[in-house]
Amino acid sequence: MQRPYSGTSRAVSRRAGTHGFTLLELMIVVAVIAILSAIAYPSYIQHITKTHRVAAEGCLSEFSNYMERAYTTSLTYPTSSSSAAPPFATMGCATTSQTGNFYKYSFDGTPTSATYTLQAVPQGVQASRDAKCGTLKLDQTGQRSITGAAPLDECW
Numbered sequence: 001m002q003r004p005y006s007g008t009s010r011a012v013s014r015r016a017g018t019h020g021f022t023l024l025e026l027m028i029v030v031a032v033i034a035i036l037s038a039i040a041y042p043s044y045i046q047h048i049t050k051t052h053r054v055a056a057e058g059c060l061s062e063f064s065n066y067m068e069r070a071y072t073t074s075l076t077y078p079t080s081s082s083s084a085a086p087p088f089a090t091m092g093c094a095t096t097s098q099t100g101n102f103y104k105y106s107f108d109g110t111p112t113s114a115t116y117t118l119q120a121v122p123q124g125v126q127a128s129r130d131a132k133c134g135t136l137k138l139d140q141t142g143q144r145s146i147t148g149a150a151p152l153d154e155c156w
Contacts, residue, residue, distance in 0.1 A: 053130055063086050067086065107119070120135065132148045133146050
């Protein structure tokens with residue numbers, strides 16, 4: 001005996017019982033994720049690099065405040081040979097993972113009793129990612145400078 005015509009084709013009735021994704025659907029999803037990742041990842045890296053740079057700027061300000069506090073008590077800036085010079089390796093912001101792993105802090109040259117220049121030299125991956133700004137510098141007058149080729153206002 002023949003079945004009565006149900007009005008649906010075999011392909012539709014066969015598909016109605018299957019579940020899951022086709023390979024084409026899966027490849028479309030993978031392609032969309034790849035495109036979004038290609039756009040988002042460089043932006044994320046740029047944001048992280050800038051975050052480390054801003055943290056280093058904060059550390060330079062902290063060290064500068066240390067130098068100014070020392071100046072108010074003795075009317076001279078501490079030199080690197082004096083015991084009052086900032087202990088860069090042990091001060092708070094230089095030891096945190098946010099800045100200590102990405103920048104090394106020191107004097108640029110030898111400070112005198114009337115002048116100093118602090119510097120934050122990028123280390124490791126920060127040095128390669130932030131080559132456009134390079135070393136950040138801050139002197140006793142508050143003058144900011146960089147060693148990179150980028151405009152100063154992009155880096156400070």
